[in-house]
Amino acid sequence: MSKKSTVPPAAGASAHRLDLLREMVRIRRFEERCVELYSAARIRGFLHLYIGEEAVAAGVMSALTPADAVVSTYREHGHALARGIPPGAVMAEMFGKAAGCSRGRGGSMHLFDATTRFYGGNAIVGGGLPVAVGLALADAMLGRPVVTACFFGDGAVAEGEFHETLNLAALWRLPVLFCCENNLYAMGTAIERAQAVTDLAKRAASYGVAADTVDGMDVLAVEDAARAAVAAVRSGTGPRFLELLTYRFRAHSMYDPDRYRDKAEIARWRQRDPITLLTGRMRDDGELPDDTLQELEAAVAAEIDAAVAFADEAAEEPVGDLTRFVLAERSGS
Amino acid sequence: MTTMTYREAMREAIRQAMRADDRVFLMGEDVGRYGGSFGVSLGLLEEFGPERIRDTPLSESAFVGAGIGAALGGLRPIVEIMTVNFSLLALDQILNNAATLRHMSGGQFGVPLVIRMTTGGGRQLAAQHSHSLEGWYAHIPGLRVIAPATVADARGMLAAALDDPDPVLIFEHGGLYNVSGEVPDGDGRADLDRAVVRRPGRDVTVVAYGGTVGTALTAAQDLAHDGVDAEVIDLRTLRPLDDATVIGSVARTHRAVVVDEGWRSGSFAAEVSARIMEQAFYELDAPVGRVCTAEVPIPYARHLEEAALPQPSDVRTAVHEVVGHG
Numbered sequence: 001m002s003k004k005s006t007v008p009p010a011a012g013a014s015a016h017r018l019d020l021l022r023e024m025v026r027i028r029r030f031e032e033r034c035v036e037l038y039s040a041a042r043i044r045g046f047l048h049l050y051i052g053e054e055a056v057a058a059g060v061m062s063a064l065t066p067a068d069a070v071v072s073t074y075r076e077h078g079h080a081l082a083r084g085i086p087p088g089a090v091m092a093e094m095f096g097k098a099a100g101c102s103r104g105r106g107g108s109m110h111l112f113d114a115t116t117r118f119y120g121g122n123a124i125v126g127g128g129l130p131v132a133v134g135l136a137l138a139d140a141m142l143g144r145p146v147v148t149a150c151f152f153g154d155g156a157v158a159e160g161e162f163h164e165t166l167n168l169a170a171l172w173r174l175p176v177l178f179c180c181e182n183n184l185y186a187m188g189t190a191i192e193r194a195q196a197v198t199d200l201a202k203r204a205a206s207y208g209v210a211a212d213t214v215d216g217m218d219v220l221a222v223e224d225a226a227r228a229a230v231a232a233v234r235s236g237t238g239p240r241f242l243e244l245l246t247y248r249f250r251a252h253s254m255y256d257p258d259r260y261r262d263k264a265e266i267a268r269w270r271q272r273d274p275i276t277l278l279t280g281r282m283r284d285d286g287e288l289p290d291d292t293l294q295e296l297e298a299a300v301a302a303e304i305d306a307a308v309a310f311a312d313e314a315a316e317e318p319v320g321d322l323t324r325f326v327l328a329e330r331s332g333s
Numbered sequence: 334m335t336t337m338t339y340r341e342a343m344r345e346a347i348r349q350a351m352r353a354d355d356r357v358f359l360m361g362e363d364v365g366r367y368g369g370s371f372g373v374s375l376g377l378l379e380e381f382g383p384e385r386i387r388d389t390p391l392s393e394s395a396f397v398g399a400g401i402g403a404a405l406g407g408l409r410p411i412v413e414i415m416t417v418n419f420s421l422l423a424l425d426q427i428l429n430n431a432a433t434l435r436h437m438s439g440g441q442f443g444v445p446l447v448i449r450m451t452t453g454g455g456r457q458l459a460a461q462h463s464h465s466l467e468g469w470y471a472h473i474p475g476l477r478v479i480a481p482a483t484v485a486d487a488r489g490m491l492a493a494a495l496d497d498p499d500p501v502l503i504f505e506h507g508g509l510y511n512v513s514g515e516v517p518d519g520d521g522r523a524d525l526d527r528a529v530v531r532r533p534g535r536d537v538t539v540v541a542y543g544g545t546v547g548t549a550l551t552a553a554q555d556l557a558h559d560g561v562d563a564e565v566i567d568l569r570t571l572r573p574l575d576d577a578t579v580i581g582s583v584a585r586t587h588r589a590v591v592v593d594e595g596w597r598s599g600s601f602a603a604e605v606s607a608r609i610m611e612q613a614f615y616e617l618d619a620p621v622g623r624v625c626t627a628e629v630p631i632p633y634a635r636h637l638e639e640a641a642l643p644q645p646s647d648v649r650t651a652v653h654e655v656v657g658h659g
């Protein structure tokens with residue numbers, strides 16, 4: 001399990017920043033390894049990388065407690081790792097193994113984990129939003145002081161489910177934190193070609209949902225905004241919406257030749273790489289000696305090596321179990 | 334024994350479940366103040382309050398999805414969709430989430446959700462309120478699809494549905510709500526895995542479910558006057574399908590007619606007929622007959638609607654055809 005920093009940052013600013021940095025580096029290196037494994041045909045299917053967007057997962061997850069719930073999309077490796085699903089279980093899932101966090105039935109797009117209350121892994125754009133509202137409804141009705149964080153992209157804002165869900169969440173004042181990862185593209189469609197109003201926070205606000213726009217490349221800003229939003233949601237004031245301005249450095253998926261963005265734009269955003277931004281800031285503040293960074297990278301590399309080895313050695317789910325988990329298994333039948 | 338209507342039996346099942354289990358709640362459009370668009374939940378708001386008899390906005394996808402999330406979160410939601418026609422706006426949630434989450438999560442997350450909706454024609458409501466799409470839902474692994482045909486089953490099958498750890502879709506034929514019938518004392522819980530023989534007979538097996546059971550029984554009475562003794566089977570559950578009961582009956586009668594309010598092409602009747610062919614081909618003395626809805630969107634005009642939907646006379650004709658064969 002990853003070291004989840006649920007302590008408030010004031011308890012030790014530099015140790016906490018190092019935790020956030022480590023989380024982002026873990027996600028980045030994990031996915032870089034995924035690219036290699038995809039090229040080697042060890043991982044198949046759709047593979048959507050999160051590279052460039054790590055600050056969002058690291059910042060938001062750091063504001064949650066283990067009791068909170070997370071609903072995610074098909075671009076969810078970063079969310080899954082930051083939430084604390086063991087990297088070996090995530091990698092084994094992509095290898096289609098029995099030890100995978102969805103027993104090989106989900107793959108990259110459908111990571112699930114009951115232990116960390118991670119409810120997918122949804123590959124229908126917008127499909128997770130109503131489910132998040134229902135989880136929050138259960139928490140509200142059962143009197144549990146729990147928040148559901150729901151991640152989705154800017155593309156999902158055009159779906160009917162976004163509008164239905166925000167209306168419902170606001171109407172019933174449900175404890176949901178809507179995290180919109182605005183990376184400016186839905187596959188190859190730039191946001192201004194898909195949304196009549198591109199200010200997404202404004203659209204959430206039109207449903208009576210308090211909304212903020214945050215620099216999604218700055219993990220400290222994300223974390224601050226997420227902490228404030230989570231605290232407000234937990235206090236019973238209804239849902240909140242965060243628009244996290246970010247960018248994916250890679251193509252939409254491994255199949256995407258990425259012909260719709262110009263190189264200059266990508267280069268410009270790369271200068272705001274969330275990992276570089278935080279390391280720069282920590283260096284400026286004298287918090288990051290060179291050997292600390294090297295140690296961190298070495299530890300992450302070892303963790304990922306171990307995850308790949310674990311996935312490699314894991315057994316396949318037997319074909320005889322193909323039809324398991326369609327309906328509940330009843331004892332005795 | 335108590336006599337009540339199908340509508341009251343549904344209400345009674347919901348009331349009993351809500352009294353017995355705090356986790357059970359009902360949500361949907363107009364289920365509260367209005368009393369349910371078919372009057373099923375009338376009076377429940379007064380007894381249980383707006384938290385548990387929860388009116389929703391016109392947002393089929395959001396409130397069905399919220400039912401899924403609430404079930405994942407430990408509640409036992411009953412979601413009412415006014416009619417199957419409107420369930421298409423929630424099809425994504427039903428198919429891509431409710432039916433698949435258990436499998437995609439490798440068995441970690443189940444969705445104990447009950448979705449109720451009306452189905453069927455016969456009330457001159459025209460095409461967008463009259464279709465029978467339960468056969469489509471029966472195509473989907475991960476769902477249980479049930480269609481109570483009697484008043485006792487209305488109560489007993491809903492009660493059993495709420496015990497089910499998986500998503501259950503209940504199709505209530507709109508023509509049944511005013512039908513009266515006897516309900517046993519006690520909870521009368523039905524076995525959701527079994528079809529039942531509603532009328533024993535020697536000469537032919539008539540397979541029906543939901544709204545067509547009454548049609549088949551009326552036809553069987555008429556056939557008795559013609560000297561044909563028809564056995565009527567009520568499938569009750571379309572998925573998983575209890576083919577053993579059907580095959581057992583065909584092994585005795587050697588003839589079968591399937592009655593289905595869906596359109597013939599790709600119909601549920603086609604599935605039943607194929608299973609009979611696969612499992613009882615050498616028992617058959619005639620090809621399996623089918624009585625389905627004409628291949629048109631259901632028309633408004635009374636005579637046209639009647640002509641489109643399976644009528645007892647159509648069943649009678651179809652039975653004579655298979656009985657006259659060979």
Ligand SMILES: Cc1ncc(C[n+]2csc(CCOP(=O)(O)OP(=O)(O)O)c2C)c(N)n1
Nearest residue numbers: 075123124125153154155156183185186187
């Ligand atoms: C309902 C639906 N329509 C279309 C698709 C195909 N599709 C997959 S990802 C995607 C783009 C979504 O973009 P966005 O929501 O901004 O998320 P991002 O990929 O940028 O993280 C599309 C159109 C889908 N999966 N679901």
